[in-house]
Amino acid sequence: MKKLLIILHDLSAGGAEKMMARLAKALVDAGNDVTLLMLTGGGIHAAHLDPRVKKVELHSPRSVRAVPALTRFLRANRFDAQLAALTHVNVVAIVAAALSGTLARLHVSERNAFSHDRHVNPDFMVRMAYRVAPLLYRMIPNPVICVSRGVAQDLVDTTLARRQDVTIADNPVLDNDFREKTPGLPRHRWLLEKSGTVIVAVGRLAPQKGFDTLITAFAALPDRDARLIIFGEGALRAELLEQAKQLGVAERFDLPGYADDPLAEVAAADCFVLSSRFEGSPNALVEALSTGTPVVATRCPHGPQDILVGGLVAPLVAVDDPIALAQAIAEQLSIPRDLQRQSRLDAAARFMSASAVQTYLKALIGSPSS
Structure with missing residues (x-):
């Protein structure tokens, strides 16, 4: 048994936070x-964290001000490995x-x-963290764990980080019995x-997710009775609703907020679309993919090409190309739903918790077993 620590800002609704909570469970x-x-x-x-995982909250008003408290905690508690997630938390x-x-x-x-994400958050301290992080990554003794080959390559290509400064571990996205x-x-x-017909998407209502492109593509679909649901919250809610109104699809479009069980919503849909810019x-x-529902994704940096095996599992289209996106969605809706179901399930299986946790254990303690 190894004693392991995961360091986060909080357990808010972001994907990284969800994955770290899942990783904690998988490690246990x-x-x-x-x-x-x-x-x-x-x-x-936080409410969904496995009860076997010990939870510590420093209650710092800002991440950067948590340095003294975190230093004291690390001095008082010895761990075999410590894992931080997200750039500004990494620096702290x-x-x-x-x-x-x-x-x-x-x-x-x-x-x-990294090259895209560094421009998203306008907070001064977060931007400073992105400036100093690559230099620190060259100086620390252990390589940066990246969630995909594309993220690792981007870090090497666009920062001071070298090839030896990065390694890769898959996200523990799915339960082993999915x-x-x-x-x-x-x-x-x-x-x-x-x-x-109902098309769904899931994610923060932010420019990164490309939902404006998806709405334009949806408006161009030949099926004028189809409906589009985007599950999530964010700053672009009003803009996306106005866009749908301007395109004449407001009655067939909905932004219901976060879903308690997004997999249930996706499983019942006719197509899932990832329209992200990165x-x-x-x-x-x-x-x-794990639900078997047909999917369409943009060929954005990074991840979809790897997950969808270059387009063999499901269509990949150019970023910010609503016409190509509409054509791909229409094509998926025109073929039998279960035509490539097994391929979709097989592609998802790589991200089962039991498999993914081994890549983390290898990265953290040099062994794929506890």
């Missing part, structure tokens, strides 16, 4: 003693580990395309009592 399942530490605390995924963890004498046991992870599970009932009225390793795409 593999026979390890796991603590999940939050620099601040709380978040939607590196400083605290250096001050506490635990740098040799610290591992940090990048969850998204093939045997029966999806729950959807809650959205268009899916619970279907009267026509990703790291899109968990929503893997989850959609």
